[in-house]
Each structure stands twice: as C-alpha cells, then as structure tokens.
Amino acid sequence: MSEEESSAFERYREHVDRPLVRLFREYGVPRWRWMVLGVVANVIAQVASLAPPVVLGAAIDSLFSGNRAYTLPLVPQAWIPVGAEPQFWFSVTLIGGSFLVTAAFTWIYGVVGNEFAHGVMYAVRSDSFEKLLALDMAFFDDKQTGEVMAILDNDAANLERFLDDALMNSLRLVVMVAGIAAVLFKLHPELALVTLVAVPVMVGFTWWFMRAIAPRYRRRQESVADFNTRIENGISGVELAKTTASEPHEVDRVDGAAHDLYRKVMSVLRLSYFYRPGMELLAGVAFTATFLVGGYSLMTGAAPLVLTEPVEVGTFVTFVFMTQRIVAPLAEVSNIVDQTQNAKASAERVFGLSDIPVHLDDPDDAVELTDADGRVEYDDVTFAYDSALMADEDAETVIDGVSIEAEPGETVALVGATGAGKSTLVKLLMRLYDVTDGAVRVDGRDVREYDLTSLRRQVGYVSQDTFLFDGTIAENIRYGQFDADHDAVVEAAKAAEAHEFIRDLPESYDTEVGERGVKLSGGQRQRIALARIFLQDPAMLVLDEATSAVDTETERRIQRALDRLAADRTTFTVAHRLSTVTGADTIVVLEDGQVVERGSHDELLREDGHYARLWRAQVGDVGSVEADGGET
Template sequence: MSADATETPFDEYREAVDRPLARLFREYAPGRLGWFSVGMAANFVARMASLVPPLLLGTAIDAIFSEGGDGEFSLPLVPDVWLPATESAQFEFAVVAIAAAFVCITVFTWIYGVTANLFAHGVMHAVRVDCFEKMQRLDMTFFDDKQTGEVMAVLNNDTQNLERFLDDALMNSARLIVMTVGIAGVLFYLNWQLAFVTLVAVPAMVAFTIWFMRIAEPRYVRQRSAVGRLNTRLENAIAGMNLTKTTSSEAFETERVADASRNLFDRTMDVLKLSYIYRPGMELLAGLAFVATFLVGGLWLAADAAPGPLTGALSVGDFVVFLFLTQRIVDPLAEVSNIVDQYENARASSERVFGLMDIPVHVDDPADPVNITPVEGRVSYEDVSFSYADAEGARTDTGAESDGEASFDGPVVDAVTFDAEPGETIAFVGPTGAGKSTVCKLLLRLYDVQEGTVRLDGHDVRDLARSDLRSAVGYVSQDTFLFDGTIADNVRYGHFEASDEAVREAATAAQAHDFIADLPEGYDTRVGERGVKLSGGQRQRIALARAVLADPPVLILDEATSAVDTKTELQIQRSIDRLTEDRTTLAIAHRLSTVKDADEILVLEDGRIVERGIHEELLERGDRYAALWMAQAGDREAAAEALADSN
C-alpha cells in the first residue's frame, strides 16, 4: 500500500490536535457536569457498599463462629458503642447490614447507570451535531477532493467510540480507582503485611499498561482511518450501482470493497494481537496476586505463626476477607485492559473529530456584513480569476494566501469581466471544461476569487452574509439533487413554510404539475434516495419548480434543460422565458438554441472570454460561436472551417 493510501482527509489537522480527550471535556462537559457528578458519586457509594459484605463476614467469623467466639466484633470507621454486644444481636446486625449493603449497591448502581448514560449520550449528541454543523460550513473545495465516507466515519463511528469511552471506560476507571483504593485501605487496616503481598503485582500492572498504551496508540489511529476508507468505498459503490451493473463491473467493485475490508481487517488484527498479549497478561498478574495471598495466608494459619520476615497474628476471619477482597480486586484490575482499549480508541476518534472541527473555513461571513435588502440584481465581474489549485488559499484583502492543495493545474477562470443589469440574461457557452459553471459558482461564493471582484448591486460578494447572498441568487444545476422525501418536500426545500398552493403553482410554471398529478400519490410521492424513482427530466423540472418558488432576483441556470427531451425542453423553455423576464439570469447552455435570445452571449475557452455579443452578431462574425452553432445544426464541415478560421 502506498503512503498516499494511508492518508485521510483529517490527518494534517488531526496531528495538530493537542490532548484531544481533555479538550473533549473542556468543550462538552460544562452544562452536563451535574449528571457526571451524580454518576461518579453514585458509583463511589455503590463500590464502597460492595466492600461491606466481605468485611462483615470476616468480622462475624472471628467474633461469632470461631471456636470460643473470642474475636472482637468491630468495623472500620464505626464506633464500637454503635455495635451490639451479644453474639445473637451481632449475628442479626450482620445479616441486616449485609442485606442493606446489597440493596444500596443495587440502587446506586441504577442511579450511576442512568446518569452516566445521560452524560455520555448527551456529549455524543452534541459532538455529532457540532461536527455536522462544521461540515456544512466547510468550503466546497473540501468536498471537491475529500471522501464522504471519511466524514460519515466521524459522524457515526467516531462519535460512538466517544460515547462508549464516556459511558463505560470513564466510569469503569472510577470504579477501578475506588475499588483499588478502598480494598487496599481495608486490607492495610486488617493486616498491613499481608496487604503488601496482595498488592505486590500492582506496580507491574502499571508498567505493563504504560507499555501497552505507547505501542497501541498508532495502531488505533490506523484502524480508525481504515474504517473511514471502507465507508468511502461502500458509499461510492452504492452510489454508483447503476454504472456498476450496466458495465458488468460487479466483480471489480467487489474486489475493491474486499481490499478496503481486508485493510480494515489487517489494522484491526494489529490492535487485537497486542490486546491478546495485554489482557491475558493483566489477568495473569492479578491471578498471581491472589495466589500469593492464598499461599502466604495459608502458611500463616497452618503454622499459627507468621512465615519468613512477617510478624504478628492472622485470624481466620481476616484471611477470609483477604481472599474475598483479593478476588474482588482481580476483576477491576483485569478490566484495565478494556479501559485502555476504549481509551486508545476514543483518543484516536477524538483526534479525528477535532481534526474535522479544526479544518479552516476560508469562505466565511465577514465580521460586519453589508445589508443588501432589497436586491435589485445588478451583477458585475471585474477581471475575475480563479484556480482550484489555490482555492483553499483564497487571496485576502492583505494579499496573503494560505496554503492550498491543488485540484487542477492552471486557472479555471482567467480575467473574466462582464456586467448584467437587472432583468438581463447573460449566457455562457463553450466546450466542456471551459469554466462556465465555475464562473457562476463564484457569484454564490461556493468559492472565492483569487483575483478581481464579483459584485452584486455594487457590493463585493465577500462583504455580504452568505445567507443573504444565496437567498438572492437561485441556482438550478444540471446535476439535480433531490432528498429522499416527497415531491412537495423537494419543491419547497429552502422555503419550508410555503403553502401547498404555492408548491403547485411553482410546479405548474416549471411544466412539472402534469406528470406529478399522474403519479399515484401526486405531490406526496416519495422520490427515493437522490430522486432515483424519477427520470432525469422529471428531477430537473422539480429543481426548476424549486427555483420558481424561491422567486430570487438573480437566477443561475446551469444547463437546466440538459436532461429533457426536445418537446419538454420547449415547454420548459417557455416557462424559463417567463421566469427570467424580470430578473437577472446567468444561463449556461450546451444547446445554443436555448440562449439565442440572451442579452449577451459569452463564449469561454480555457477560462477566458474569447467572444461576446448577441446571437446574430456572433453568427455574422463567423468565429467560435458560429462554429458551435453550425455543429449543432448538423453542418459539421462548415463548423470545422469556421473553427479553423477562428484559430
């Protein structure tokens, strides 16, 4: 696998994220600390209550059940005057106290579970929404060359990893600390010498854990990246299913998905192989602590004397408590492996989350946007140039540029200048790749120019709030996108409060009402994902209806009739003519017949305007436009001659 194949869109920013989990708490814990604090407190009480039964059992063995019953009935932190004096009363007290401890454990474990989940899922919800909101603010250049599967991995997989960490790992860490400290305290209270024997494995566990975390971190990063690449491959394969089937490329796509899945399998196994060493190792160390306690304590009782350098006495009750609590400490210590596993996974995921959050937005609102209400619709381009190679480093007022990543070499728009007065139609024609669509997208600030100025009503579009600008400019693309929902929902998209009557009027104006009315559910017909249940022409008419409903003062038509037949095109063109009568229109056309009545026609090649004028003038000139016109009219020889003369 090449180095490039291991890179993800977020690596540059992910690597710059400092202490991602601390940042997660700093930015998302405030406002939810109440639930977190209650959960931690409940967890503490439940764990402390779990120490009571074995401690009472050991005390009862020594004071009540041992031969002679001469043991002292006492408990840590409980004054002796509070405890009963007779054996029968002591037995009853022990039974009631143990039952109460189990009830306490149940109640506070429930409280902990509810509050911990409220905290964890609340943070996950906020992170997911913030990630999506940031994604929507990112420049179009991000979506031009970034993979949507990577973004989906952040919004789904990575946020779920954070939830698991906050819900399970964090609370289990608190449980581990409370249990370890609590058990150690009880053991040292009962017999400090045997306690050292029991806890001798803890330093080794700490060292083993530190080693594991250092080795595991880069493996988790690679695993999370592999998840994103697999998501991207699956998303592309599903979106391109029609092409796959019509070209009999199922085997090829299966192989590509298999490669991505195998890469994820390999990265996951890299993590699991390390876990297969760490987890059994932790369990072994914890088990050795239990064996050491049983060995030393057993010898102590069997010989009725302290073995080796140890001194003093050990009662049967204390030995039973040691065995119980040592077994209790084995589980939380062995759980360290899962905690570290979830921690490393969450750390890698939080780096990707904040990597997305930290991607800079270049096309943003100015600090003090100009109010353009009402919009007249004057559009002007003044010596405008743009290159995708520098799109992320759009030139600022100071002339400084930030680093950008090249998508295409050379300028896509080169020194373009034109004016459109309110009510005028400016048409753009030219070969594929001439920069026609890009010119129009600069008006919407989907990209920012690197040189020159785009103005609306005399104001630089960079001085306007994006919402105001885009509300004033309607855009109908040749690549029509419909959301999964009803036809009515898609027509009123962006103007969600529009009435049903307004939706029908807009559809009628776009020549869409008749085919919608013929559908079984009419305007309530669901269009499917990306509008797959409709034809290309039907989707374009719905997009036109959406623009009619918006009623913008400026309209961009990017080959808006490219997917319809000639008859429908004529019908739609009449609607477009009515739609454009009183508004400024920028029309991109492949079929020149649709723009021959434009107020000015601009012919673009390689991003430059090479011809301009009205239809009749351009035909008389016999240059590039005339060649395009004759080629579409079927006179290819004349078109070739005109094109040769123009060159």
C-alpha cells in the same frame, strides 16, 4: 501519508492536542451535573460493595470463632451493639443493606452515566454535521463521503462507549483498588503488601501498552473511513457497475478495503490479546501469593516468610474475597485502555473536522441584500482552488482575468468546452467559492460584503444534476421556503410545467420521491427543481446545464418554464446546446478560464470565430459535440 498527499482534514487532525481533555472541556463541562452525579453514585456503589466481605470476616473472627472482639473498620465502636446475637443481626443488616445500596446506586450511575455519554454523542454528531455544512465547497471537492460518515457514526459511537464504559470502569477500578487497599492494610498491613505487590508492575505494563497501541488505533480508524467510502461509492455506482458488467471489479475493490481493515483490526487485537492475558496473569499472581502466604499462616498458626503476625480465619476470608474483587477490575484494564485509545483516535478525527477553518463567512459588518435589482459585475476575476483545503498543493488557476457585466433583467450565456470554467464562474456569484483576485459585485457592492444567507436567497440555482431530498414532492418544492402554503406550492409547480405529472401520481403532491428522487425521471426532477425556484422568486438566476440529458419534448417543456422564470430576472446560463442561448443578450465564450469572445448570437456568427465553429458543429451534427455536464 506525506504532507503533500494528505488532505486538510488529515493535516488538522494531526495537530489536535490532547483530544480527550478537549472532549471533556468542550462537551463534558456543559453536562457536569450529570457527570458529577454519575461519579458520586458510582463511588457509593463501589464502596458499599466492599462491605460484605469485611463484615463477614469480622463475624467469623468474633461471633463464630470467638478469637477477638467484634470491630469493623471505619465504624465507631459505639455504633456496634453488645452481645453475640445483636451483633449477628447487625452483621446481617449491614450485609443486606450494602447489597441494597450497591444495587440502587449502580442503577443510578448506569442511568446517569448513559445520559451523560449519549448526550455527548448527540452533541458531537449535531455539531459535526453543523460544521460540515458550514465548510467551504473546496472541502467537499476533495473529501470522500465515507470518511465524513465515519465521523458522524463510528467515531461518535466510540466516544459514547468511552464515556459510558471506560470512564465509569476507570473510576470503579480506582475506587475498588483504593478501597480494597485501605481495608487490607487496616486488617493486616504485611499481607496487604503481598496482595498488592503486582499493582506497580501492572501500571508499568499498562503504560507500555498504551504507547504501543495508540498508532494502531489511529490507522484502524483511517481504514474504517476508507472502507465506508468504498462501500458508499459502490452502492451509489451500482447502476454503472451493472451496465458495464463490472461487479467483479467493485467486489475486488471492496474486498481490498475490507482486507485492509481486517489487517488493521488484527494489528490492534494481537497487541490487545497479549496485554489482556498478561494483566490477568499478574492479577492471578497476586491472588496466588495471598492464598499461599495467608493460607500457610492460617494452617500452621505461624507467621511465615514476610509476616510477623499470624493471620486469623476471618481476616484470611476477607483477603480472599477482596483479592478476587480486585482481580476482575484489574483484568478489565485492557478493555479500558482499548476503549480509551479508540476514543482518542476518534476524538482526533472529530476535532480535526471542527478545526478546519471556514473562509466563506459573513464579515462583521455584513450588509443584508433585500429586493436586489440584479445588476451583476465580474471585475477582472481570477480564481484558483484554495490549496490549503485541497490535496493538490499546486492547484491551477481556473478563472483568469474575467470581466462580465449584466444589467437587471439581462441574460448572459456562458459557453465553451468542458473545463473552460463556466460552472465555477457562476458559483462565484453565490460565494460557493471566493475569488482569488478581482471582485464579483451585485448592485455595485462586492458579494463578500453581503450577509451570505441573504445573498444566496437572492440567487436561484438550477443545475444539471438535480438533487431531491428523500421526502414528498411538496416538501422538495418547499425546500428553502419552508413556510409556503400548499396553494403557493401548486402555483409554483404549474409555472414549472410540473403540475400535470404531479397530479397524475398516486399521492399527488404527497408522493414520496425516494432517496435522491430515484422514483422520478430526470425531466420530472428538473421541473420540481424549477418549481422550487419559482417559489423562491429570486432576483438573479443561475442555470447550469439545466436542460441537458433530457428528451426533446421534456426539454421543450423545461425551456418554456425557464423562459417564464428568466423573464425580468438577471440570468446567467451555462449551456452546451447553443440553440438554447440564441436569444441571450450576451454570449460569453470561455476557453481555459479566459474570455475569448463575447456578443450576441448574430454578432458572434458574423465574427466567424470560436462560437461560429461550435455553432456549425452542432447544427451540422448535433451529436458531434460531447455533452460537458459536471465540469469544474
């Protein structure tokens, strides 16, 4: 993907430096106690697991064959009892105790390791979602939902698997290799060299594999995000697909995304399946060499080839057990590398999201906006989408030199063709975007000087595309005013002309609305949104196509509620149906982001300009003008 084609998310991800180190620094260090406890428990468990073959070898050579005195590496001779039978029971105790210690500390590090790993996953998901909500609206104008969902779900899970499995298995591998090497060199240095000769080759093979597979993991994660996006779009648009008989088209698109994911996954697996048998072969070579050299020495009683001293039975048994112990961890290196590279790609995506800057934020000396009068001024406002957050580096200007004033309690209507900039203009008031030039002022102060939360709480926003969260009607009305009591919710619903239909529902205000409010009609959802604004009681009101796409009777009810809502509030209304704005104090006609006309309804009709032509078209043929909901 070229720099011009990549989005902000991809560009920031590409500049993430040492993502796994950063993961530990930002998320591991705050949980260091769990991590340290897990590491210590893991080391104790692995060291204890090495004791049985060592004790068995010593017992064979001393108690069963009588070839030498009973000694154990790292155990002071003063601790070892005198006599064959006491030494036998001492051996039994050591072997049984080592199994008990191994089991106990394996359980401890399993619990502690999961606490650490899942704690990091929880924090990554929580922080990523918090950052997501803090990002500027321009990010969401350019970002696909599936890609973001992949971070919160798939990528966070990959990090958890890395911390839970790969990290602990890496530690286990280090402890096992180091511990086994130490024991083997203590027992028979020359045979130990034979056993461990393959380790340097394994290290080099692993280094090559990690370099070769890293870009394949990155491409696989990108494909996962694309596939999630395609699935999310297909499910969200299922009604359109059915009503246009386009199911085969959607199936083909999902099939294409799934096939791309399949190819990327197989690219990773083909290399992994070359690496894993290779590691197992090298580990097998080490075992075979040990068995060959040690077994031949034991069988002939001589010191063959590289050995200068013969091998005793107990030492050979210990080597065989230890070599088997080292085969499994070395063979698991492939899984560790897989999980590490997978986590690296996921960490790049997580930190790529967290590194995207937030431009719309509170200034250091932010002013609280309380009890606003509602005087609004657009002063020579120009706006173009921030190309740093958009895929299109040449984003065109949407608003160009617009100046509008609204006194407290006045209603300003914005009309014009689709793409004229009406919706964008009202979003500047709430600082969903910031102006490129000029200023938007509330009560004489630039909106960029206000505390963002206090500003938005003074503006009530009702759009054409009403969104309801999955939950009850009461919860959706109370959204943003979470402490409101039931009586206040009911009063707000009555003011919005929603109480009657809510009362007739099976569970009344406790009725579940379903995902995005699918269990309610468009008009019902709109009135619930109005009830939410009544409960908010803002000083300023933005109505963005609030009565479009509903039937005449529903529109009449909604318009009546809107009239009550707009009374004594500064109101900006974006409208396609001009009949709904004839009573506005000022009607502003926009074209290509510029003001081409302004005045009252009667004044604009007398001017016989653009507004008058729109009016005649709607009055003469209401269906001749295409609805323009969802503009930029």
